[in-house]
Amino acid sequence: MVNRFELAKQELVATPALVVDLPTVERNLQRLHSYADQHGLKVRPHTKTHKSRRFARMQVEHGSVGLTVAKLGEAEVMGQESSDILIAYPAIDPDRRRRVAELARTHTVRVAVDSQYGVSVLAAAAEAAGTTIGILVDLNIGFPRTGVPTPAAALELAQQVVQAGKHLRLDGILIYPGHVWAPADQQEEILTQIDQKLAETIELWQAHGLSVDIVSGGSTPTAFQSHFVRSLTEIRPGTNIFNDMNTVRAGFCELDDCAAAVIATVVSTAVPGKCVIDAGNKTLTSDRNVLQPDSGHGHVVEYPQARIIRLSEEHGEIDFSGCDQTPQLGERVTIIPNHICPCVNLQDQFYLQTPEGIEKLNVDARGLLA
Template sequence: MVNTFENAKERVTQTPSLVIDEHTVRQNLSRLQTYADSHKIAIRPHTKTHKSQQLARMQLESGCRGLTVAKVGEAAVMSEVCDDILIAYPAIDLSRRTRIAELARNHTMRVALDSLQGIDSLAESATAAGSCVGVLVDVNVGMNRTGVSTAQEALALATAVARYEGPLRLDGIFFYPGHIWEPAQEQQAPLQEVDERLGEVIELWRSAGLQASIVSGGSTPTAYQSHWVSSQTEIRPGTHILNDMNTVRAGFCDLRDCGAAIVCTIVSTAVSGKAVIDAGSKTLTNDRNVTQPDSGFGHCLEYPAARITRLSEEHGELDLSDCANPPALGERVTIIPNHICPCVNLQTQMQFQTLDGSLTAMEIDTRGMTS
């Protein structure tokens, strides 16, 4: 394949360096927006992947409805570029819900919740702040991480939110089909199971006089099959803007759709059959590939037969057993990581390769915001 990062590889001043390619990013955004428009589904992308106001602006300009974040620190930063933000994470502790309630004074803030305690606590904070926070009831559709498991539990939570009219607003349903990693052509059945479960919740709410105006779900692996969940009104993919070896090896995109890469330097070839790059677990993370866990810790564009077999904090070891022409000491190579989201979070800055091929430094605005 053509190495989109070939120009950047020789121009970055230091390695390892995270490079984002504008052309690929814009193609990824346009493709998904075209799909979503054709199926009348809104996009509320999850910014945990890129953690950048500049990339968030590009998403909004491409047609996205609003933004999704995980933590309230991210919400505060992203509220500078967007007025409609969903926090896809339970707001239980006092600090988190107080900050959310304060942001809701001047912005549309929504939170996914799955407990009566969470609802009561958020209502208390919103009352104290004199604001109104939208609530999406989190329904477990198979990921088994958060969310209530029955329609009756979802109704109980929705009823509780509705009673707090004023500090809280019942906006709808939240779900995450993160357990679905089947090939795209095999996702119809599991997604229709999700749709049936959501339909049961929606019908029970309707019979109680409650409405789910928003049904928010989606993921990058299921993004282009979202129409199989007929009740869904918006999707929250994150990785799709940049992609990585998880989405490539699972068949959800091609290497040419990867808009982010780590430019590295070969710093040692002293051990026979090996090369060492200056990117270890503090750059590439120890995340194994979701569908091919034995494929290594990323993919080297210049030497596709090489496997990144072991990471220590600052060293990445490439097994060159299958390489006819091994890399040279001091050579720069380009790595597509397994999981781009934590890789971005490990950097303080990324290099943005613009459409004309120039590089500009881009801040990672919500780096390290874990609360």
């Protein structure tokens, strides 16, 4: 891999630092939208990965129909870049549902729900605000985190949305295939099974007079196989804009498709066979690789045989016993993290590497957990 972050390594003042390569981001966005256009799918990307208005604006400019968020703080920030926001997370607590209803004054706002309680409290919040909230019924299609379990349960919840009155609008169905990490060429069967459950749900709704305008799904691991879920109208990949070692080691992209990296400095070589960098779990997070949990806490670009064996808060320990050489004290190295999304959330700022040079930008939605 050619180290596209070499310029940033030379110019950065302080490490550890998150660097994003703009041309790689552009290439990732173009590939995704080209695929979606080819298969008649809309794109509503999840902004949890970048948490940046700059990148949200780029996604909209490339043709995204709206933006996806998890939390209301993110919705309020990303609402400055798109008038169409999907909150793919249960809006249950009082402050959250009140802010959802308020945001709906100026934006098209949709929320994923999987409970009658969620329907009733959102209806009450929207009525109090005098607004209308769009609802997507969350259907569990194999990743047992949220979502009603069956087509019949989805119908029952959809009917409750309609019965809740004019302040809620039934817009469709949301799914999340988070359990699908099979190689791309082995996903067709499981995605077809997901489509069968979706098709059964849609048919049941239609038999009871309910329309399904939006069927929202997708993930980065399944993004370019989404056409096997024929019922989908839109996809919501997040990590795809940057990629990371999870997507690399799973075979969903190449190292050259990783747009974000952490530049770190070697601060100690006192222990033979390894070094310590100034990026610990407060920079790289403790996330292990999804498919190769023993591969270490990321990939060292300059020393591909090295392994980041342990992280404490501010120390990253790298084993160089499998390398022909070891870095020098004070040397800077480039780390592709296992999971880029929480790494971004740990940063107040990042460095954007463009053909014209380096820009320093804020992580606009950093830490907005409510």
